[in-house]
Amino acid sequence: MSQVIVVTSGKGGVGKTTSAAAIAAGLAMKGKKVCVIDFDVGLRNLDLIMGVERRVVFDFINVINDGIRLNQALIKDKRIEGLYILPTSQTRDKDALSREGVEKVIDELRQEFDYVICDSPAGIEKGAYMALYFADEAIVVTNPEVSSVRDSDRILGILNSKSRRAERGEGPMRQHLLLTRYDLDRVARGEMLKLEDVLEILAIPVLGVIPQDDTVLQCSNLGMPVVLDPKATAAQAYMDAVRRLLGETVELRFTTPPRKSFVNWLLRRTA
């Protein structure tokens, strides 16, 4: 059965698109057929993160409004079998995403794909509503930082009240926390909210904790989902999250700092 999953956060810059790309790619690497859609009309970026920016001919908005067929707009990833990208347009027209149009596209994608991943724009404007409205599950991307946690809390409220599931009284949507940019050193020093704090406040189950990792930036420079670099800790953490999404029980990694030697510790204190 096809699952529609929204990757959302409220706050911008927390790693939504990076996470949507990594999870979509990870699911495809696990043999699933996956389509990832960019809902950030006007400020599209998923195409860049996925490295397909020069292959965009038609987009999501053309399919909704201009009678373009879905397979004319879908871009097949050349590195991972079963992974497709539906880019969005750079139009400034706010009404380009109609609810009926989005519904039609998502219904059609459900026929074809095991997973439809909706990469939400930041904020709580129309694009963000459209990205979450038809979802069966939500991945809430959060940084261990006050404004991000507050915005995630707000988004959880919206998922519970404004999604189609909520409006139809079909019960709450499955929600997962994806804690990104987790800096173990700063957590150890008490300078950063720790996983347990965020879990206590948001009260949703954790899908994954992605450690702060410079590889994420390098991968975005190159236009490749971070899971394609299996040595990177972020890639391993994303793959763990993917396995949990698929129902496996995987223990959390990268949530406790590696033991530091006394010399290292002294150096850090005097720095």
Next chain:
Amino acid sequence: MRLRDLLDLFRSPGRAEGSATAAKQRLQVILAVERPLTRGQPDFLPLMQREILDVIRKYVPIDERKLKIEVEREADMSMLAVSIELPNAALTRAI
């Protein structure tokens, strides 16, 4: 007791606490205030709008686009305004 814990005893209490504790406390306070407003009931308006429309449509032919439902919230009261534009023909027949 590990060496690290022993050495921690010599840190000033303010630093040992860390700002993360303050972050958590501030979040708990602000969310306790905001949640009653933001974690509301499922939005019943779309369903109610459909049902109101169905009732009216039983008696008068109306255009769905001419129905407007608005909720205004103020400090101590909320106002629900339903405005329906009826076609002329429907009214003359009724009178």
